[in-house]
Amino acid sequence: MESHPLPPLIGKFVDGVSTWETLDRTDFSVIGYLLSCHLILESYIDEYIQAEAGKWLDFSRARLSFSQKISIINFPDIEENLDFMPALAHMNNLRNKLSHNVRYKISTESVLPLIHFLEKSRGSKLENRDPISVIGAFTSFVGAWFAAMYVRIKEGKDVDRRAAFERWISAHYPGNPRGA
Structure with missing residues (x-):
């Protein structure tokens, strides 16, 4: 894809003269990656909420914000070390x-x-703390979690959540049990 230069941002007004800030040092790949991960997770969340709500409620017409969507989700039986909701809210703040x-x-x-x-x-400690790697690993984990919950709803409540989670990870990240 051919890259076209973006216009500069308006800078400060100095000594009666307008200044301009170029964006040539902006890493658009990081911005795009974070926004893509956010959109992917939002699609999982949308499907999960709709599946949980059943056929009687149509959340797509409610036009809830990401923050509103995650505020209505409650996993009361989630293990403390797996409670990703505060980190998901933080990812939304970054976005x-x-x-x-x-x-x-x-x-x-x-x-x-x-x-x-x-x-x-x-x-265990993360070896790679590069923001893109971290965002990718987090997106994989949360995506797998919502996929497992979706499968559990669609295939039956007796489906083991952890088994559905591990099955999703294995299918999408062969050879790596935790996705990243």
């Missing part, structure tokens, strides 16, 4: 920051809540 400020930089520090969750869920 909101990028959506409103193209200059915002995703750093290892900015994804620390995701790192802490992944380390807690795995019981």
